[in-house]
Amino acid sequence: MSKVIEGLLYSESHEWVKVEDGVAVIGVSDYAQAEMGDITYVDLPSEGDEVTAGEEFGALESVKASSELYSPVSGEVVAVNEELEAAPERVNEDAYGAWIIKVRMSDESELEALMDATAYSAIAK
Amino acid sequence: MEKRYKVRTFDDAMDQELKTTCLHDEHLALGAKMSPFAGFDMPIQYSGIIDEHNAVRKAAGVFDVSHMGEILVDGPDAETYVNHIFTNDVRGLEPGHILYGMMCYPDGGVVDDLLVYKEFESGFLLVVNAANIDKDYKWMLDNAEGFQVEIFNDSESWGQLAVQGPASEDAIVRYFGLDELRELEFYTFYDLEDEDGGRIIVSRTGYTGEDGFEVYASPDNIRDMWAALLEDGVKPCGLGCRDTLRFEAGLPLYGDELSPVISPVMAGLSMFCKLDKPEFIGKDALLKQKAEGVARKLVGIELKDNAIPRAGYPVELEDGTEVGVVTTGYHSISLDKSICFALVDSAYSALGSNLFVRIRKRVFPGEVIKKRFYKTNYKK
Numbered sequence: 001m002s003k004v005i006e007g008l009l010y011s012e013s014h015e016w017v018k019v020e021d022g023v024a025v026i027g028v029s030d031y032a033q034a035e036m037g038d039i040t041y042v043d044l045p046s047e048g049d050e051v052t053a054g055e056e057f058g059a060l061e062s063v064k065a066s067s068e069l070y071s072p073v074s075g076e077v078v079a080v081n082e083e084l085e086a087a088p089e090r091v092n093e094d095a096y097g098a099w100i101i102k103v104r105m106s107d108e109s110e111l112e113a114l115m116d117a118t119a120y121s122a123i124a125k
Numbered sequence: 126m127e128k129r130y131k132v133r134t135f136d137d138a139m140d141q142e143l144k145t146t147c148l149h150d151e152h153l154a155l156g157a158k159m160s161p162f163a164g165f166d167m168p169i170q171y172s173g174i175i176d177e178h179n180a181v182r183k184a185a186g187v188f189d190v191s192h193m194g195e196i197l198v199d200g201p202d203a204e205t206y207v208n209h210i211f212t213n214d215v216r217g218l219e220p221g222h223i224l225y226g227m228m229c230y231p232d233g234g235v236v237d238d239l240l241v242y243k244e245f246e247s248g249f250l251l252v253v254n255a256a257n258i259d260k261d262y263k264w265m266l267d268n269a270e271g272f273q274v275e276i277f278n279d280s281e282s283w284g285q286l287a288v289q290g291p292a293s294e295d296a297i298v299r300y301f302g303l304d305e306l307r308e309l310e311f312y313t314f315y316d317l318e319d320e321d322g323g324r325i326i327v328s329r330t331g332y333t334g335e336d337g338f339e340v341y342a343s344p345d346n347i348r349d350m351w352a353a354l355l356e357d358g359v360k361p362c363g364l365g366c367r368d369t370l371r372f373e374a375g376l377p378l379y380g381d382e383l384s385p386v387i388s389p390v391m392a393g394l395s396m397f398c399k400l401d402k403p404e405f406i407g408k409d410a411l412l413k414q415k416a417e418g419v420a421r422k423l424v425g426i427e428l429k430d431n432a433i434p435r436a437g438y439p440v441e442l443e444d445g446t447e448v449g450v451v452t453t454g455y456h457s458i459s460l461d462k463s464i465c466f467a468l469v470d471s472a473y474s475a476l477g478s479n480l481f482v483r484i485r486k487r488v489f490p491g492e493v494i495k496k497r498f499y500k501t502n503y504k505k
Contacts, residue, residue: 037158037365038175040456041431041463043485059485061433063174063455064365068485085431 199248229407334374
């Protein structure tokens with residue numbers, strides 16, 4: 001049974017979002033990391049890149065396959081978790097601690113399209 | 126209203142046709158991630174691909190490979206017949222010895238790659254890929270005209286385990302209680318007999334680049350051995366790490382590196398095609414390819430970045446010209462670098478050639494290196 005954390009928002013493509021002062025901290029859910037297996041590479045965007053809600057911003061690679069990452073919100077990438085370049089396994093170890101990017105949102109209303117923990121729990125199993 | 130019928134979906138049809146091996150219940154009990162492979166519901170991983178991969182490199186792992194096919198050939202013309210359909214040369218092959226090679230089409234394309242076991246009494250055992258059993262069997266029957274041979278698809282009778290890794294010899298010796306098994310040489314086999322007279326074949330072969338054994342036996346014997354090996358500390362391994370291991374060792378997978386359009390000459394496997402044999406199906410085409418050169422060759426490419434090249438990704442020159450395609454690629458677990466097999470225009474196949482792999486939106490530089498990425502540890 002994968003872990004779903006209260007207070008976060010979730011996308012259908014299994015990213016989580018934590019909102020901090022207009023900035024969306026984005027990672028992938030525990031369900032997503034468990035489905036992928038051992039993650040060996042994280043393809044990150046650069047700071048300053050623009051991302052669009054629903055569009056690809058990078059990828060996680062497990063031994064076997066690659067999975068695209070989709071941004072739950074639009075805006076500018078203000079930070080990327082460079083620690084993951086050297087230690088991609090952090091995503092497996094702690095999916096909710098291993099954030100991937102932070103995005104300064106251009107349209108906070110996009111958050112309304114995301115699921116809360118209860119709704120996400122229904123699909124993450 | 127009582128629901129008495131359901132609409133059958135495509136998924137139902139697929140589920141129904143999926144075969145299982147004699148260890149299917151064991152896989153489910155271990156919580157394996159299962160996936161369809163070659164028409165079988167097979168375990169992809171148990172504890173994780175990296176963990177299982179490392180167990181085989183450093184200790185011992187056991188794979189259920191009962192899906193593989195076993196085809197028996199016997200009769201007065203068995204040797205000339207096998208030599209007719211097989212690229213390697215079985216003339217004079219001693220009983221208890223094994224050869225690797227291919228069955229080819231007349232144009233040099235590959236029907237399948239396989240192992241040929243020279244039986245102690247008479248005839249041969251051919252071990253073929255699970256996905257190709259029916260195709261191979263038909264091909265063999267279709268090409269048997271004029272030969273006095275009996276060809277029998279015995280795949281349903283046999284289960285198979287691959288026990289691989291530096292500690293596999295000890296584990297095998299402990300299980301069978303036979304110290305003689307230490308003497309088994311690479312690409313040879315012993316016939317064992319169980320208490321009821323049942324046949325067990327133990328060969329020193331494998332698909333991982335490590336020392337190891339493959340054991341063919343009845344489903345009952347296979348289940349007994351599986352349980353005993355796990356009890357003894359041998360790690361259950363799935364098809365996920367079977368692929369990462371064989372890839373690092375430079376071994377081809379039918380469908381990826383060999384196919385009806387990828388000949389042994391293109392794949393760099395000419396050493397398993399004895400072109401000095403009097404005849405075999407595909408010989409003329411392979412001779413011509415050898416003499417005139419082939420348009421595309423299989424190479425190894427090492428990337429200078431950790432991005433992972435996957436099957437199907439394009440291989441390019443610096444100016445963006447597409448010159449090939451990745452057939453298998455990983456971030457190598459044992460070597461900690463991103464490497465792949467790729468089929469590329471022969472002009473760019475020399476060691477040291479600079480090639481680029483397109484991964485999603487970006488292009489990553491790489492260099493052609495030897496295909497045997499990992500130094501194998503066979504017992505010779």
